[in-house]
Amino acid sequence: MRNPLSTWDRTVFHQVASRHWPGGDRVLPGLSRSANHGVLWLGIAAGAAALGGRPARRAALRGAVSLAAASAAVNTLGKRSVRRRRPLLDAVPVIRQLARQPFTTSFPSGHSASAVAFATGVAFENRWWGLALAPLAFSVCFSRVYTGVHYPGDVLAGAALGAGAAYAVRGLAPTRSQLAPPARPQADAPALPEGRGLVVVANAGSGQRTSTRADRAQEVRDALPGAEVVECSAEEGEPLAKAVDAAAVRARELGGALGVFGGDGTVNAAAIAAVRHGLPLAVLPGGTRNHFAYDLGIETVADACRAVNRGEAMAVDLARFGDGEYFLNTFSIGAYPELVRVRERWAPRVGAWPAGVLAAVHVLRTATPIELTVNGRRRSLWLLFVGNCTYRGLGLAPVRRHDLADGVLDVRAVYGGRLARTRLLTAALTGALKHSPVLGSARERRLRIGGVRRGTHLAFDGEVTPCPERLTLEKENEALVVYRLLEE
Secondary structure (H helix, E strand, O other): OHHHHHHHHHHHHHHHHHOOOOOHHHHHHHHHHHOHHHHHHHHHHHHHHHHOOHHHHHHHHHHHHHHHHHHHHHHHHHHHHOOOOOOOOOOOOHHHOOOOOOOOOOOOOHHHHHHHHHHHHHHHHOHHHHHHHHHHHHHHHHHHHHOOOOOHHHHHHHHHHHHHHHHHHHHHOOOOOOOOOOOOOEEOOOOOHHHOOEEEEEEOOOOOOOOOOOOHHHHHHHHOOOOEEEEEOHHHOOOHHHHHHHHHHHHHHHOOEEEEEEOHHHHHHHHHHHHHHOOOEEEEEOOOOOHHHHHHOOOOHHHHHHHHHHOOEEEEEEEEEOOOEEEOOEEEEEHHHHHHHHHHHHHHHHOHHHHHHHHHHHHHHHOOOEEEEEOOEEEEEEEEEEEEOOEEEEOOEEEEEOOOOOOOEEEEEEEOOOOHHHHHHHHHHHOOHHHOOOEEEEEEOEEEEEOOOOOOEEEEOOEEEEOOOOEEEEEEEEEEEEEOOOOO
């Protein structure tokens, strides 16, 4: 079996070498060199992350991780297990040959593995983007035979290994399509073609603080021409709560729904108004992070518009705390509220993401534990985190929720004590985070917090406010109806 395969491999190699390929001499050698060390693919990933939205960043990350996995497999297993010599270059025209010939063994092709791994990883996030990359990936694979550095069998083996690496990464980190939030429980909401009957509050202050903002109201009118749009800006002294409450009254008169275009803080205010007036809520992502919208499966304004047009909705949980206040995503006391405060102070000057990094460095250097009574037990804590429904992720790195109506609070805490930060970091680096005594987690329906020192702050859905001396967090199951696509 080995001889026929080897004969086929060499025959095809010589056929490629001896045939004239129009334009190939000008394009393929340069393309092959550009893919050295994955530079071509990492450049594409960096461009997509910088210029694209969250879906593009997620696709770029998955492609880059798949490439890294494929490269590691090629260099640690493939090339050490099969030490095949590179093809002789006698039959390859000099103009096609690379100026610097590779010195590693020939089997399998690392360039091919990286190309296929990256394109496949991107395709798992968005099949159309993956298809757009397929011709480029194929060209890189073919260029390795064309320039004489690999046999076709090396390329095929590398491509198979690259695809396998992308599948392995997907197995460890499933895509959103694999773990889509369940459309449970479905809820009744009116279908509003072109947004007729929908009253949308567009927060002009949401989004990146250093970028030039488009006309938010016009964005909504373009997407939903039948909707009534109210533009509000807290930066200009317009109370957001008053604006969403007035919009909810108008939506109720129309027998329609309340909509909101903004970030998580804006969505929080609109959710409270929607519950108070018994209205379904349409969430149009227009903020910097849009955690609630993304966990709903609403990544773009177009996603929200399709759900509103079809009248597809589900009921989600709310979490109440303090004096009738709610959070949709997260609540925290300790280091994180201080991080938010520092980030918000720096964001207008340097942008949201750099400000977040600077704030994290500042908090890690200066934070001290706080004393709290949690469910009757006195604790010294660096951080108390509470999620509305269960978050997926490791330890204190919640990623996203796959069920927005599971009826529980996701409670996580970092305990104080001797060398607590060092022990937590060591556990994270060694993969023992789940078993670290510094980290605690639980699932609760109610959480009582007391003994809060004056001057302590809490954060909820990206907003920071002074924390009262005592408060109770509890669930309100399926309290809010939101538009969401149930099927695609």
